[in-house]
Amino acid sequence: MEAKFQLEIISPEKIIFSDTIKMAKIPSYEGDMSILNNHISIITFLRPGIIKIEKNDGNFEEFFVQDGTIEFFGENLVILSSSAINIKDLSKEFLNNLQKETEEMLTKENINDQDRYILNHKIDVIKEIRV
Amino acid sequence: MPSLDDLKKRISSVKSTQKITKAMKMVAAAKLRRAQENAEKGRPYSEKMNNIILNLSNSISDKENASKFLVGTGKDNIYLCVVITADRGLCGGFNSNICRKAKSYFEKIIKEGKTLKIFTVGSKGYDQIKRQYGSYIVENINFKGYKNITYKEAEQVGNKIIKLFNDGKFDVCKIFYNKFKNVMTQIPQQQQIIPIESNKKEEEKKTDVSYEFEPEEDEILNNLLPKNISTQIFKAFLENSASEQGSRMTAMDSATRNAGDLVDKLTITYNRSRQAVITKELIEIISGAESI
Numbered sequence: 324m325e326a327k328f329q330l331e332i333i334s335p336e337k338i339i340f341s342d343t344i345k346m347a348k349i350p351s352y353e354g355d356m357s358i359l360n361n362h363i364s365i366i367t368f369l370r371p372g373i374i375k376i377e378k379n380d381g382n383f384e385e386f387f388v389q390d391g392t393i394e395f396f397g398e399n400l401v402i403l404s405s406s407a408i409n410i411k412d413l414s415k416e417f418l419n420n421l422q423k424e425t426e427e428m429l430t431k432e433n434i435n436d437q438d439r440y441i442l443n444h445k446i447d448v449i450k451e452i453r454v
Numbered sequence: 455m456p457s458l459d460d461l462k463k464r465i466s467s468v469k470s471t472q473k474i475t476k477a478m479k480m481v482a483a484a485k486l487r488r489a490q491e492n493a494e495k496g497r498p499y500s501e502k503m504n505n506i507i508l509n510l511s512n513s514i515s516d517k518e519n520a521s522k523f524l525v526g527t528g529k530d531n532i533y534l535c536v537v538i539t540a541d542r543g544l545c546g547g548f549n550s551n552i553c554r555k556a557k558s559y560f561e562k563i564i565k566e567g568k569t570l571k572i573f574t575v576g577s578k579g580y581d582q583i584k585r586q587y588g589s590y591i592v593e594n595i596n597f598k599g600y601k602n603i604t605y606k607e608a609e610q611v612g613n614k615i616i617k618l619f620n621d622g623k624f625d626v627c628k629i630f631y632n633k634f635k636n637v638m639t640q641i642p643q644q645q646q647i648i649p650i651e652s653n654k655k656e657e658e659k660k661t662d663v664s665y666e667f668e669p670e671e672d673e674i675l676n677n678l679l680p681k682n683i684s685t686q687i688f689k690a691f692l693e694n695s696a697s698e699q700g701s702r703m704t705a706m707d708s709a710t711r712n713a714g715d716l717v718d719k720l721t722i723t724y725n726r727s728r729q730a731v732i733t734k735e736l737i738e739i740i741s742g743a744e745s746i
Contacts, residue, residue: 333502335605335688337495353668366506367668368677392678394506396665401502405605405681 326360327379328398332386332407339407340376340386347400348375349393350448358400368392369404371445373452385410387452389421389445413452422449458731461724465717472713478544479706486637486699493634493692500689503682507650509665510675521672523679526649527625532569534592534624535559536615538631538690539579540698541598546705548632548640548698549578555642556630560587571624575611592618603691605684612684619648631690632697638704640697647686650679 330347332340348357350372369391376384391404408417428434429442456464511524537556539549556579563570570590574580577596584591593614597607618624627648632640645651667674 331498333499335496335499335608335685336492338498351668363666364664365666365668366510366674368674392503392506392674392681394502394509394665403499403502403506405609 328358328360328400330376330400330402332374332402332404334403334407335405339409340384342378344376344378346377349402350374350388351393358395360398362395364396366392366394369402370441371448373410373448374402374407387413387448410452415453418449418453422446425449458724458727461720461727465720465724468713468716468720472710472717475706475709475713479703479710482545482699482703482706486696486703489692489696489699490634493696496689496692500685503678503685507675507678507682510667510671510678511650513665513667513671521675521679522619523648523683524650524675527622529625530568532571532624532626533563534571534573534615534618534627535563536573536575536611536627536629536687537579537583538629538687538694539574539576539582540694541577541596542698543578544705545698545702548701549576549582551640551642552630552632553579553582555644556583557586559628559630559644560590573615592623603695605688608688608691609684612680612687615648615683615687616680629687629690631694632701634693634696634700637700640701643690643693645686645690647683650682 327343327345330340330342330344331338346357346359348355350370351367352370353367355372369388371389372387374386374388376386378384386407386409388402388404388408389406391402391407393403394401425442425445429439429446434442535556537552539552543549560570560572570587572583572587572591573593573595574583574591575595575597577598580591580594580596595611595614597603600607615627619627626646628644628646630642630644633643635641
């Protein structure tokens with residue numbers, strides 16, 4: 324019997340996802356990480372990417388995020404993000420707009436390397452989802 | 455004594471006003487339910503956000519160099535007051551209650567000899583405050599064309615505040631909004647968002663948890679605190695919109711009732727004067743017939 328833990332994905336407007344799951348793979352700030360039960364308590368934030376969740380029935384669910392904060396404590400994983408969207412609900416139009424916006428932001432001169440890295444990464448993720 | 459025609463016109467005009475207020479009450483009631491749901495849905499986010507920030511600020515060792523959003527600039531000379539009101543009227547004392555609360559606070563700040571800056575959100579508050587404190591208003595924003603206020607709009611306001619703060623334009627930031635208690639009561643609230651007021655009770659509860667941080671605590675805090683400001687403002691927006699609808703519902707309900715009373719009264723006056731006219735005519739006919 325595999326250990327389970329509680330996951331909540333919360334946006335300012337509503338609770339997007341709340342269930343017990345087996346595993347969550349998250350695009351953390353310093354690289355992707357997978358969280359299983361009994362993970363050490365951790366606080367970190369997200370870069371643009373895809374959250375992949377293995378649910379109890381073995382099915383997977385994926386969410387696209389642009390930013391956010393996560394906290395794992397006890398047997399609870401909380402993901403706070405103002406931009407989490409289930410991949411199934413992503414429209415082509417939305418992705419196109421987002422890519423255009425991001426590319427525009429890249430052309431601005433007053434961004435630092437950190438931002439540039441995040442923006443480039445965002446474009447990569449968008450392209451990846453399209454495929 | 456108004457003529458019969460005048461009374462008739464008056465009655466029909468009051469009746470149509472009553473129809474409008476009744477419709478407004480129904481609309482407000484429907485919107486209230488949605489606004490209340492939204493306010494409830496929004497609560498977990500701001501609560502969790504607060505928790506994380508509390509945990510973080512507890513584990514930060516170097517309080518001196520911590521983010522300015524947390525500890526403030528060390529001065530308290532310039533106050534920025536964000537007054538959040540509605541864009542529409544006809545909702546009872548809703549807008550004036552916030553403004554009254556804010557104005558009494560403005561008085562206090564001015565008396566203490568500190569610099570006051572005002573940021574109004576919502577056109578009704580701007581109109582009311584402009585008269586007396588027009589010269590202090592540094593920003594004003596309203597969402598007249600929007601159907602629903604989402605997190606994006608709150609972020610917009612939050613970013614403006616953050617920009618002002620980073621430019622060193624103020625030391626302390628307070629927001630004024632109405633907290634939704636129930637349909638009848640909304641409580642005007644004043645909340646400090648920069649620097650963050652920590653809640654002592656919660657702090658004690660959570661001290662024994664040790665977290666791993668990735669990247670460093672300071673960096674997370676620097677990233678998180680500006681977000682928290684938008685979150686707090688969004689929370690205020692949600693509370694405010696629920697309060698606005700509740701307040702409007704109550705106001706329109708009593709307006710409908712008043713209109714009903716007025717119609718009853720006018721109808722009685724109308725019937726009496728009609729009867730008087732008939733009696734007068736009868737007397738004229740009878741006395742005419744007698745004199746023949």
